[in-house]
Amino acid sequence: MNEFLLFAVVPYLSMAIFFIVTIQRYRQRKFTYSSLSSQFLENKQHFWGSVPFHFGLLLTLAAHVGAFLLPSWVLTWNSVPWRLFLIEITGLALGILTLVGLINIVMRRLNNSKVRLVTTIGDWVVYGLLLIQVATGMGIAIFHGWGSSWFATSAAPWLWSLVTLQPDVSTMAAMPALVKMHVLNAFVLIGVFPFTRLVHVLVVPNHYIWRKTQVVLWNWDRKSIRNRG
Amino acid sequence: MQSNNHYLLAIILTVAGSSVLAGRSASAQQPPSEETIAFFRQNCYSCHTIGGGRLAGPDLKDVSKRKDRSWLLKFVMDPKGVIDSGDPYAQKIFREARGVYMQAVPGIQSSRVEKLLDLIDAESEAESPLFAGVQIDDRPLTAADADLGRQLFSGLASFESGAPSCISCHTLASLGGLGGGRLGPDLTTVYSRLEGRKALAAWLSTPPTDIMKPLFARHPISKDENLALVAYLKQVTEQGTEEAEPSNMSFLLIASLVAALSLVLIDFIWRARYRAVRRPLVEATTR
Numbered sequence: 001m002n003e004f005l006l007f008a009v010v011p012y013l014s015m016a017i018f019f020i021v022t023i024q025r026y027r028q029r030k031f032t033y034s035s036l037s038s039q040f041l042e043n044k045q046h047f048w049g050s051v052p053f054h055f056g057l058l059l060t061l062a063a064h065v066g067a068f069l070l071p072s073w074v075l076t077w078n079s080v081p082w083r084l085f086l087i088e089i090t091g092l093a094l095g096i097l098t099l100v101g102l103i104n105i106v107m108r109r110l111n112n113s114k115v116r117l118v119t120t121i122g123d124w125v126v127y128g129l130l131l132i133q134v135a136t137g138m139g140i141a142i143f144h145g146w147g148s149s150w151f152a153t154s155a156a157p158w159l160w161s162l163v164t165l166q167p168d169v170s171t172m173a174a175m176p177a178l179v180k181m182h183v184l185n186a187f188v189l190i191g192v193f194p195f196t197r198l199v200h201v202l203v204v205p206n207h208y209i210w211r212k213t214q215v216v217l218w219n220w221d222r223k224s225i226r227n228r229g
Numbered sequence: 230m231q232s233n234n235h236y237l238l239a240i241i242l243t244v245a246g247s248s249v250l251a252g253r254s255a256s257a258q259q260p261p262s263e264e265t266i267a268f269f270r271q272n273c274y275s276c277h278t279i280g281g282g283r284l285a286g287p288d289l290k291d292v293s294k295r296k297d298r299s300w301l302l303k304f305v306m307d308p309k310g311v312i313d314s315g316d317p318y319a320q321k322i323f324r325e326a327r328g329v330y331m332q333a334v335p336g337i338q339s340s341r342v343e344k345l346l347d348l349i350d351a352e353s354e355a356e357s358p359l360f361a362g363v364q365i366d367d368r369p370l371t372a373a374d375a376d377l378g379r380q381l382f383s384g385l386a387s388f389e390s391g392a393p394s395c396i397s398c399h400t401l402a403s404l405g406g407l408g409g410g411r412l413g414p415d416l417t418t419v420y421s422r423l424e425g426r427k428a429l430a431a432w433l434s435t436p437p438t439d440i441m442k443p444l445f446a447r448h449p450i451s452k453d454e455n456l457a458l459v460a461y462l463k464q465v466t467e468q469g470t471e472e473a474e475p476s477n478m479s480f481l482l483i484a485s486l487v488a489a490l491s492l493v494l495i496d497f498i499w500r501a502r503y504r505a506v507r508r509p510l511v512e513a514t515t516r
Contacts (some may be wrong), residue, residue, distance in 0.1 A: 030379045044503075045502075047499070050494055051499070052491070054493065055369055055495070056493075059366070074425060075384075075393060075394075076509065078384060078394075078397070079383075079384035079385060079394065079408055080384070080385070080388070081384070081396070081404075082406070083384055084384070084396070085406055088407070088480070089407075089480070089487060090350050090487070092480065092481070092484035092486035093407055093484040093485075093488040094489065095484075096484060096485055096488035097488050097492070100488070100492070118235050138292075142477050142480065142481055143411060143477065144410075144411055144412045145410050145411050145412070145480070146396070146397055146398075146409070146410040146411075146412075147400075147412075148393070149393060149396070149397030149411050150393070150397050150398055150410065152393070153393040153397060154444060155441065168443075170442075170443035171440070171443050173335065173439065174335075174438070174439030174440045176380060176412070178252060198318075213510060215507070215510045215511055218509070220361065
């Protein structure tokens with residue numbers, strides 16, 4: 001397989017689709033920017049799916065972005081063995097949390113008839129791609145460690161070469177198959193992002209974290225309304 | 230006497246004529262280009278010298294006299310394929326290299342191999358060959374060298390060029406904890422695998438593997454650092470330990486335990502999640 005195609009053409013193509021379709025969808029169908037929450041249909045299994053999945057995924061993603069932006073910081077941190085072990089154990093633990101959450105999410109979608117009814121083909125595509133992404137990521141952590149260090153030395157320069165429009169795929173071309181699969185699947189996820197529920201990432205109501213609590217008061221007599229009907 | 234002079238003149242003319250012809254044929258062959266020299270230095274020199282003796286691979290001086298060009302071409306294009314086909318000479322080289330396969334250069338073309346063979350032929354005849362071996366200090370290795378090597382390996386000391394520490398991708402039986410990385414091979418016995426100081430130092434000066442090559446071309450290892458690593462890896466090999474058992478299982482177990490504790494923590498933080506939300510809020514505001 002042509003490495004330049006996989007690690008230069010595919011990334012640029014998926015980023016182009018991401019930006020063009022994301023903006024176009026926001027301009028034309030603004031109110032479809034949602035994950036269409038099914039929390040009201042079922043809440044208990046939803047909690048054990050959504051919470052570990054989102055915490056695991058967001059922190060893992062932040063670690064990837066951090067190692068891309070500041071690779072030298074990561075290498076300095078990892079220069080003491082116990083700190084390297086700490087970061088690797090944390091990374092794999094977050095991967096396990098993400099996987100536990102994702103399995104719960106998928107099982108809930110499969111087993112709960114109400115939730116299954118509101119699940120689209122696009123949702124299944126996203127879950128499938130995410131399962132591949134998390135499983136390959138964990139496989140890399142276990143069989144090809146220590147990724148936090150070699151990401152900073154081999155993957156970060158490749159990503160920067162893409163950003164600076166001087167693609168150099170030499171450091172990625174020799175990576176093991178599991179790493180190549182993880183990277184390619186990540187760009188497939190970026191490519192399908194604007195067509196799926198993943199767009200909710202861009203409209204997270206972050207201000208809810210700092211917003212003052214609001215109490216909704218009903219002043220009508222609900223019993224009389226019910227009897228009237 | 231006169232016939233003797235004629236005889237001498239004939240000899241002189243013959244020798245002079247053949248010298249001119251030989252000179253012509255020599256000049257007909259292009260001298261190796263700088264690009265071919267740089268390619269050899271980057272891709273071949275870590276395992277082969279031309280006239281400097283054996284490293285991880287054989288000395289290539291006069292290699293064209295040992296095997297014909299078509300065989301050499303086939304071997305360089307696909308060393309593993311030729312060795313695995315059972316070719317007797319390839320098997321002999323493989324045994325001499327202690328079972329280490331020569332790495333094929335990805336995407337190498339036959340025209341490139343032809344140029345490399347021309348270079349090897351030219352260098353085999355050269356009076357001061359370019360590739361007679363990396364000049365590494367041959368002073369006795371000290372405990373201080375080995376200690377610096379240990380620090381460079383584990384990342385406690387940094388390489389001058391900013392090259393990554395070895396522990397990122399390699400492990401050693403003596404490392405302890407969760408060991409080193411597993412992207413590259415275990416280096417516990419690398420000193421004996423590469424047959425000692427000279428070959429290991431040459432290997433480190435221009436690492437030829439596909440992952441290390443682009444990385445260390447940008448961040449080369451200095452001669453002092455090279456010597457320190459050789460000293461440390463020699464010490465590790467001489468400790469006589471077996472290669473490390475991968476610590477994958479203990480790594481997975483510890484991470485699973487941390488993940489389980491995180492789930493307990495999540496459950497604790499949101500322990501009130503199925504109780505009333507509105508009533509306590511109303512009570513709090515009307516209190």
